[in-house]
Amino acid sequence: MVLLDLLGRRMTLRILWELSIAGGPLTFRALQHAAQTNPSVLNSRLKELRNAQIIEHGGGGYQLSAMGKSLLAIILPLHVWADEWASLYKRNRAMPSRAKGNA
Amino acid sequence: MVLLDLLGRRMTLRILWELSIAGGPLTFRALQHAAQTNPSVLNSRLKELRNAQIIEHGGGGYQLSAMGKSLLAIILPLHVWADEWASLYKRNRAMPSRAKGNA
DNA sequence: CGGGATCCCCGACGATACTG
DNA sequence: CAGTATCGTCGGGGATCCCG
Numbered sequence: 324m325v326l327l328d329l330l331g332r333r334m335t336l337r338i339l340w341e342l343s344i345a346g347g348p349l350t351f352r353a354l355q356h357a358a359q360t361n362p363s364v365l366n367s368r369l370k371e372l373r374n375a376q377i378i379e380h381g382g383g384g385y386q387l388s389a390m391g392k393s394l395l396a397i398i399l400p401l402h403v404w405a406d407e408w409a410s411l412y413k414r415n416r417a418m419p420s421r422a423k424g425n426a
Numbered sequence: 427m428v429l430l431d432l433l434g435r436r437m438t439l440r441i442l443w444e445l446s447i448a449g450g451p452l453t454f455r456a457l458q459h460a461a462q463t464n465p466s467v468l469n470s471r472l473k474e475l476r477n478a479q480i481i482e483h484g485g486g487g488y489q490l491s492a493m494g495k496s497l498l499a500i501i502l503p504l505h506v507w508a509d510e511w512a513s514l515y516k517r518n519r520a521m522p523s524r525a526k527g528n529a
Numbered sequence: 530c531g532g533g534a535t536c537c538c539c540g541a542c543g544a545t546a547c548t549g
Numbered sequence: 550c551a552g553t554a555t556c557g558t559c560g561g562g563g564a565t566c567c568c569g
Contacts, residue, residue: 332561367561
């Protein structure tokens with residue numbers, strides 16, 4: 324699924340999350356700081372997300388589009404599911420190596 | 427999100443999908459054929475999914491666990507959303523590179 | 530401050546040969 | 550038929566520099 328290819332990328336969800344809790348536009352640097360990443364990756368994600376019309380640029384920074392918000396709403400149940408699942412999952416370590424920060 | 431790290435991997439959803447439509451256990455080779463992949467990748471995914479308890483092995487092959495089914499149920503809305511979104515997404519990607527400003 | 534350009538590294542993937 | 554081992558390739562991601 325193309326969507327997962329996008330969401331699965333390194334900072335995508337983090338960015339959406341930061342934009343979501345910010346509640347308003349965030350500047351490039353602000354996002355970079357909030358998401359703790361480097362310009363190149365951030366720039367890539369921003370391009371992809373903007374192209375996908377999940378976020379918008381303008382009015383003082385980046386923010387979720389209407390579509391982005393609706394996406395977030397759908398992702399939420401997934402997030403909840405993942406939480407319960409995570410406890411089980413962690414019990415038997417040996418997961419894919421790519422997992423760093425977020426739950 | 428760790429879950430997306432798993433789902434985003436190359437054949438994961440495809441495997442879940444094949445198992446879901448099969449409705450019963452599938453053998454290693456059957457899966458390999460259905461998902462059109464090679465043994466090494468298939469094996470990796472199978473390990474990961476089994477470890478995550480999303481699929482089970484036994485009784486003549488691999489099949490979705492209860493958890494796997496519940497996951498699929500949650501993924502479905504996402505899939506639906508992705509469908510609508512996809513049309514927009516593609517339209518955008520199809521734009522001439524020169525005038526790439528969003529419409 | 531925004532964000533494109535560059536360099537390097539490492540892990541994921543693909544193909545295939547091989548064992549039980 | 551089930552699954553593992555090996556090897557080369559490719560692309561994403563981290564860091565950094567720097568111009569507009």
